[in-house]
Structure formats: structure tokens, C-alpha cells
Amino acid sequence: MATSTTKTGQPLDRAQLEPVLRRRMFYTPSFEIYGGERGLYDYGPPGCALQANVVDLWRKHFVLEEDMLEVDCTMLTPEAVLKTSGHVDKFADWMCKDPKSGEIFRADHLVEQVLEARLKADKDARGQTIVVDEAKEARKKKKIKDTKIEKLDDAVVQEYEETLAKIDNYGGDELGELIKKFDIKGPTTGAELDPPRAFNLMFQTQIGPSAEKPNGYLRPETAQGQFLNFQKLLEFNQQSMPFASASIGKSFRNEISPRSGLLRVREFLMAEIEHFVDPEGGKKHPRFEDVKDVKLTLLNRKTQLAGSTKPDVLTIGEAVSTGIVDNETLGYFMVRIQDFLLKLGIDHSKLRFRQHMANEMAHYAADCWDAELFTTYGWIECVGCADRSAYDLTVHANKTGAPLVVRETRAEPLVIEEYQIDLERKKLGPKFRKDAKSVEAAVDALSQELREKLSLELEKTGKIEVQTPGVGSGTTELDKDLIKIEKRKRTEHVREYTPNVIEPSFGIGRILYSLMEHVYWTREGDGARAVLSFPPSVAPTKVLLVPLSSHQDFKPFIKKLTTRLRRIGVSNKVDDSSASIGKRYARNDELGTPFGITIDFQTVKDGSLTLRERDSTKQVRASEDDIIAAVKALVDGEETWEDISKRLPLFEGQDLD
Numbered sequence: 001m002a003t004s005t006t007k008t009g010q011p012l013d014r015a016q017l018e019p020v021l022r023r024r025m026f027y028t029p030s031f032e033i034y035g036g037e038r039g040l041y042d043y044g045p046p047g048c049a050l051q052a053n054v055v056d057l058w059r060k061h062f063v064l065e066e067d068m069l070e071v072d073c074t075m076l077t078p079e080a081v082l083k084t085s086g087h088v089d090k091f092a093d094w095m096c097k098d099p100k101s102g103e104i105f106r107a108d109h110l111v112e113q114v115l116e117a118r119l120k121a122d123k124d125a126r127g128q129t130i131v132v133d134e135a136k137e138a139r140k141k142k143k144i145k146d147t148k149i150e151k152l153d154d155a156v157v158q159e160y161e162e163t164l165a166k167i168d169n170y171g172g173d174e175l176g177e178l179i180k181k182f183d184i185k186g187p188t189t190g191a192e193l194d195p196p197r198a199f200n201l202m203f204q205t206q207i208g209p210s211a212e213k214p215n216g217y218l219r220p221e222t223a224q225g226q227f228l229n230f231q232k233l234l235e236f237n238q239q240s241m242p243f244a245s246a247s248i249g250k251s252f253r254n255e256i257s258p259r260s261g262l263l264r265v266r267e268f269l270m271a272e273i274e275h276f277v278d279p280e281g282g283k284k285h286p287r288f289e290d291v292k293d294v295k296l297t298l299l300n301r302k303t304q305l306a307g308s309t310k311p312d313v314l315t316i317g318e319a320v321s322t323g324i325v326d327n328e329t330l331g332y333f334m335v336r337i338q339d340f341l342l343k344l345g346i347d348h349s350k351l352r353f354r355q356h357m358a359n360e361m362a363h364y365a366a367d368c369w370d371a372e373l374f375t376t377y378g379w380i381e382c383v384g385c386a387d388r389s390a391y392d393l394t395v396h397a398n399k400t401g402a403p404l405v406v407r408e409t410r411a412e413p414l415v416i417e418e419y420q421i422d423l424e425r426k427k428l429g430p431k432f433r434k435d436a437k438s439v440e441a442a443v444d445a446l447s448q449e450l451r452e453k454l455s456l457e458l459e460k461t462g463k464i465e466v467q468t469p470g471v472g473s474g475t476t477e478l479d480k481d482l483i484k485i486e487k488r489k490r491t492e493h494v495r496e497y498t499p500n501v502i503e504p505s506f507g508i509g510r511i512l513y514s515l516m517e518h519v520y521w522t523r524e525g526d527g528a529r530a531v532l533s534f535p536p537s538v539a540p541t542k543v544l545l546v547p548l549s550s551h552q553d554f555k556p557f558i559k560k561l562t563t564r565l566r567r568i569g570v571s572n573k574v575d576d577s578s579a580s581i582g583k584r585y586a587r588n589d590e591l592g593t594p595f596g597i598t599i600d601f602q603t604v605k606d607g608s609l610t611l612r613e614r615d616s617t618k619q620v621r622a623s624e625d626d627i628i629a630a631v632k633a634l635v636d637g638e639e640t641w642e643d644i645s646k647r648l649p650l651f652e653g654q655d656l657d
């Protein structure tokens with residue numbers, strides 16, 4: 001796997017970044033003083049501010065700009081809902097147990113880890129200047145300690161790589177076969193593993209005191225609440241289609257082996273959109289024209305099937321017209337997802353869209369693309385974008401009888417010619433008694449094809465036989481006196497259909513962590529200093545106020561500045577500690593604070609201030625009004641630092657760093 005690099009081209013060292021994130025309290029393991037609980041994290045002040053800013057941007061970018069209908073649905077979900085949606089039976093991962101140690105592994109992750117480790121060892125071995133036989137010889141003689149030097153056959157390397165490219169697609173039996181075939185054993189014991197078995201990821205719970213057994217779950221996604229409110233939302237939207245609902249809230253998954261920090265946790269914030277669209281007419285999107293020339297990096301299904309991970313860069317217009325992406329609405333949202341991630345500060349070169357393989361998608365899905373971000377943990381799915389077809393609305397409507405459909409008055413009434421059936425009910429009742437209703441239902445359910453066939457038979461013989469499950473022998477004879485079948489015209493003024501759903505689904509924690517990796521770099525100086533180059537819009541704190549010292553004369557300026565900044569909604573912090581100004585700025589570079597205002601003796605003389613930019617460490621000096629206006633323009637994204645440094649005089653007086 002390629003290594004991740006920072007914007008300065010240095011390999012990204014997670015062992016350096018993670019302590020910074022923990023120390024500055026972006027996030028921290030929950031319940032730590034009780035020994036911690038895997039897969040659960042608390043966010044500290046900068047983490048909370050960052051998350052709030054990302055969520056705020058999400059709302060503006062999607063809910064506001066796309067005029068979506070936001071809902072906030074409950075997390076506690078009755079069992080019946082999740083039974084109908086398929087989660088109770090199918091929302092599971094494959095786990096396997098080491099019978100010797102009792103350790104539990106997620107089967108696909110175990111295969112992935114082992115194969116990746118073997119490929120790495122192979123690469124290392126190939127990189128050695130000594131040939132492998134010599135390496136083995138040397139190892140025998142204990143000259144080389146590294147016992148991992150193992151070279152694989154080229155065919156094995158290819159097989160491993162192909163397996164890894166398809167790792168998300170295997171079912172339990174296939175994973176069991178891979179474990180056997182590749183001789184994968186318990187990592188700590190070397191024991192043969194038990195065959196994989198399905199583990200449902202939902203947390204079960206009991207709703208109410210009278211429940212005798214668990215009768216509900218913590219939701220594993222926010223989507224179901226949106227589907228169940230479909231009819232009310234359609235009404236709220238004055239029956240107008242297409243429209244989208246949106247929801248931000250916690251979801252819960254009892255992950256088999258949570259790992260990789262915020263990337264795989266058991267409780268996480270999701271932001272999901274359900275865009276309801278008419279399935280007829282190719283799922284067009286009214287704004288597709290505006291985005292059709294935007295390029296995306298696409299790793300399609302065909303490429304993955306060939307065992308490759310080399311993506312294509314295509315405009316979304318090309319991708320949709322050639323059928324690589326199924327339809328305009330899905331393509332439109334992929335572009336909007338990319339725009340959003342880039343706005344946050346995601347590195348464009350570390351973003352790709354990967355198409356799900358046919359057996360990786362839910363059986364009802366028409367197409368699905370994940371926005372994946374490259375991190376030190378490899379490519380990580382951060383946003384799923386799926387076409388869920390009409391599945392969810394259909395199953396809930398069938399189960400409850402609720403009309404989760406759109407009824408539209410046709411512009412032109414539709415004249416339909418069809419076979420219609422008239423039953424002589426007065427005679428049917430006395431003849432079939434308790435079975436009359438079943439016979440009637442069976443007749444009503446006859447297809448047009450059958451009706452045509454039966455009408456000919458009725459005309460010819462004067463009687464027909466109809467399949468009536470559960471009545472007598474299973475077929476019932478009806479004669480001309482009881483049934484009439486005729487071809488007639490019917491005019492339909494209203495069209496009824498179940499909308500299809502395009503669902504972009506964002507994991508906010510995964511996006512936050514990937515973003516922190518993407519904006520992290522180190523500045524050479526006295527020791528490498530960490531910098532988090534968040535764009536001003538998402539940075540936890542926008543401005544640091546630094547008085548030169550704790551001198552009394554600076555205090556009124558600080559008070560005035562904080563009040564003014566607060567009034568215009570710019571978050572700021574004062575650092576009046578005794579550390580040098582350079583040190584204080586370095587501390588806040590770690591927090592990603594993009595701007596700093598210094599208050600010095602010149603300020604006391606003429607009211608002027610310096611404004612420093614985090615990444616370049618350049619400063620300008622100007623009046624308080626000009627500096628405040630510059631900060632506001634920078635934070636609102638109306639001007640860049642380049643604009644400001646052209647407009648206001650540069651300040652070279654002090655090298656603060």
C-alpha cells in the first residue's frame with residue numbers, strides 16, 4: 001500500500017500526529033479512567049468546534065443550497081421497523097473465533113491484514129540487495145534478525161492483490177475458503193480458526209418497562225426515520241417531486257473489532273440525505289447541466305474485477321452518458337459530495353470514488369459509489385452514495401398498508417384498454433359461502449395475460465377454472481352465470497408510483513479524522529512543529545489574540561478586540577501566557593488556528609495591530625478597523641490571505657517563529 005504524505009512531501013507519520021490530536025484534545029478514548037471501552041470516543045473542545053463547523057457547512061452546502069427537508073428522528077427504533085427493512089436478518093458482518101485464545105476477528109479484516117502483511121514482507125524481501133536464498137541462509141546463521149523476509153511467487157502476489165481488490169465482496173463461506181486456502185491462522189496462537197459466522201451489528205434494547213424481552217434497537221442508520229416520514233414530507237412539500245429529506249444524528253453499530261481510532265467506532269455521527277426521485281425518465285436531475293463538466297476520480301467495477309486499483313479521471317457527464325455511473329441524480333450528488341469534501345480542506349489527490357461490486361451492494365440497490373479518502377490506514381469509505389431503488393418505501397408500505405407513494409395528476413389522461421372482470425356477487429355468496437371472499441380475491445389478482453386466455457375459454461366452453469389456493473382442491477370452476485370477462489377502455493387521470501431513493505450517507509467522524517490527516521504537516525524549526533492547516537471556515541478557533549506580554553497597557557485592547565470579534569461571530573482565544581510569542585503561535589498552529597493578532601507597544605501608541613497567517617507565518621500591520629474587516633473577509637471566505645497581503649502593508653518587524 002502506498003504511504004500517505006503531507007503537503008510538504010514528507011511521509012505522514014501517524015505516530016507523531018496522533019499524540020498531538022490527543023494532547024490538544026481533539027478526541028480522547030471514552031471512560032479512560034475505567035480502562036476505556038473500545039470503539040467509543042469523546043470529543044474535546046477543538047474536536048467539538050471542528051465537528052460543529054463541519055456539520056454547519058454540511059447544512060449550508062446540502063440542506064440550504066439544495067432546499068432539503070431536514071428531520072430529526074428518534075434513535076430508538078421498534079423491532080418491527082428494522083425487521084421490515086431487512087436489518088434484523090441481514091445487517092451483519094462475518095466474524096471468526098480463535099478457539100484457543102477466544103479472540104474474535106472480523107473475517108474480511110483478518111484476511112485483508114494478513115495478505116497485506118505478506119505482500120509488505122514480499123516487497124521488503126524484493127528490496128533487499130541480497131537474493132532471497134542468501135537471506136534465508138543468513139537467517140539460519142542468525143546474521144539477519146528480520147524473520148519477515150519472505151519472497152512470494154509472482155502468481156501468489158497477483159492472487160493476493162486480486163483478493164484484496166475484492167475483499168468487500170465475499171460472503172461467509174467464501175471468507176472461510178480464503179482462510180483455508182491462504183493458510184490463515186489465529187494471529188497470536190497459530191491455531192486453526194473456527195468457520196466465519198454472521199454477527200448482527202445492531203444494539204438490541206428494551207423499550208418500556210412492560211416489555212418482557214428486547215423489542216427494539218438503537219438505529220444503525222438515520223435513513224429509516226426519513227422513509228417512515230415520507231408521506232408527511234411529501235405533503236409538507238405540497239406533493240411536489242423530486243425532493244430530498246436530510247438528517248444529522250447518532251447511529252450505533254456493534255462493530256466486531258473496532259480499530260483505527262475514529263474510523264471504526266460503535267457510536268458515530270451520520271449525516272444522511274434521501275433524495276426521492278421518479279423512476280421513470282432515467283432519474284434526471286434538474287441541475288445536472290451545471291455540474292456535467294466536473295471531473296471525478298472513478299474506480300469502476302470493471303477495473304476492480306480485473307484486479308486493478310488504477311482509477312479513471314472523467315467528467316461526470318461522460319461517466320453518466322457511457323453508463324459508468326447509472327444516472328444523473330446519482331452523478332449530481334457525487335459531484336456535490338466532492339465539492340463539499342474539498343471545501344472542508346480534503347486533499348483532492350487523496351479522494352476517489354469507488355463503485356461497489358455487484359455482490360457488495362444490497363440486492364435492491366441499482367448502483368453505489370463510495371467517496372473514499374486516502375489516509376495512513378489506506379483508502380477509507382467516508383461517504384456512501386447509493387441508489388436504493390424503491391426498496392425501502394415498498395417494504396414499509398407492504399408491511400403497514402401506508403400509501404408511501406406519489407399520486408400525480410396526469411397532464412394528459414391515459415386511456416388504458418384492459419380485460420375487466422365482473423363477478424355475479426349475489427350468486428357467488430350462496431354458492432361458495434365462507435370461501436366466497438378467497439375466490440373473489442383470487443379472481444381479482446388474475447394478470448391481464450391470464451384474463452385474456454380465460455375470456456377466450458369462457459366464450460368457447462362457457463366455464464373456466466381458476467387457481468384458488470386454500471379453497472377446496474386449489475382450483476375452482478366458474479361458469480358464465482358467475483363471471484364475465486370483457487376488454488374495455490378505462491381512463492386514468494392520476495398516476496401512482498413509488499419513488500426511487502438516491503442516498504448520500506456521510507460518516508462525520510471518518511471525515512473529521514481524514515481531514516486532520518490531510519491538513520497535517522510539520523514546520524521545520526527548532527524541532528519539527530505540527531501544523532493543522534484547516535481552512536478558516538472549519539478551523540475550531542479562527543483568531544488567536546497574543547499580547548506581547550502581560551503588561552497592563554495591553555489589557556484594554558484585548559478586551560475591545562474580543563468583544564468586537566465576538567460581535568461579528570468570529571471565534572477567538574487569548575493567549576497571554578508568559579511563553580514567547582513564537583511558542584504561543586506554534587501551540588495554536590497545532591490547533592489549526594488560521595490567524596493571530598499581536599498587540600504590542602506600537603498598538604498602545606497608534607492602535608495598529610499585526611495579523612499573522614498560520615501557513616506562511618507572514619504578517620500585515622494595519623489599523624484595528626482594517627484588521628477586523630480583513631479577519632471577517634478571510635473567515636467568510638470573501639478574501640484570501642493573498643488578497644489581504646496585497647491590500648495591507650506587510651509587517652517585517654519581528655520574526656515571531
Ligand SMILES: Nc1ncnc2c1ncn2[C@@H]1O[C@H](COP(=O)(O)OP(=O)(O)OP(=O)(O)O)[C@@H](O)[C@H]1O
Binds near residue numbers: 381382507
Ligand atoms: N463503525 C463506523 N464508524 C464510523 N463511521 C462509520 C462506521 N460505519 C459506517 N460509518 C460511516 O457511515 C457511512 C455510511 O454507512 P455505510 O452503511 O454505507 O457503511 P459501511 O459500508 O457499513 O462501512 P464499512 O464497510 O466500512 O463498515 C460510511 O461511509 C462511514 O462514513
